[in-house]
Amino acid sequence: MTAATAPVVAAAPRFRTGAGRLCLDFLRTLRYRGTLDAIEELPDSAALLAWVVQCGPCGPCDPPDSQPVSDDPAQVRDAHSLREAVYELVTIGHSVGGVASSSFLVRELVNRAAKNPTPIPRVDASGALLWTASDVVSATLSLVARDAIDLVTSSAVNRVRECADESCSALFSDNSRPGNRRWCSMETCGNRAKKSSLRSRSAGH
Template structure:
């Protein structure tokens, strides 16, 4: 059973969805969506492959996850700009590399043939997936399709998978709709 959706998804990659847990990044209205263990556990349960995450997540792991998120974001911004990843501080790259080296969830088929995922520590395993997804994305041509949402109140990164590569908003349902309403009001 999956938890109710609390977090924004749909940016095109797990690592991008993870960076969206700091809403309104770079503004005076920034909102931390992973302030504590239950929030991080809920994000893992909603966005990761492991069905259930532990409810007790140490504060140190929450801080590590927040630092990982910022390191991931830094690498994505560099890749989006076509800048060398060596422009990132060494500890930024090392944080992502270390997280990627941890064990990831493992798949197996149950007696009905359904795919199930297991991890001894679902939070650490899902963060390892985030880090591996980051490394895969920044090292691929898909990095050229990274976009920043055109909504100035959002600024979230997303992967533009549209054929022409001209998508402007992270979500047509939220940011795109808001922009269209604003444009109609000014006409």
């Protein structure tokens, strides 16, 4: 992306995290997937860059919260395609055939994204760790693709769950010891379910 007159990063929405894997957090940018209420949280380049800044290692742009970005519809479309390919790989990982039964095009799309250079670590004059990239979007999406490949080619894919809240259905990695986590977030979906259960019990008395 090159600087131009366009939306600024500060205007973009805040994104949900906490799925347990970078690639699963990326999947959550299509909220309420598969329903009539589906919300695209990455509609343009500004939103995509905002997700990268919030969720990736490169951190805020310089100057903070004021970096103008050019609109790059092709890069946004590529990000959407990567997200859907990752979603297919992760969900099919639970099937009988596993990831091997996924389509060649889906695997290659993720593989191509993983080939891109990733953010580079460096230490600054204060001794702090910083991450840089010539293209922070491409570099962060490369991390997403590599994380997805690591996930679906390991036993960790068996820990991926779908949120039990039917209005959410977001995927998350169940890293709890018993492996019986039901909600992607106890603060939102879990609390909503508890309140619904309490109302039902109250109505029954």
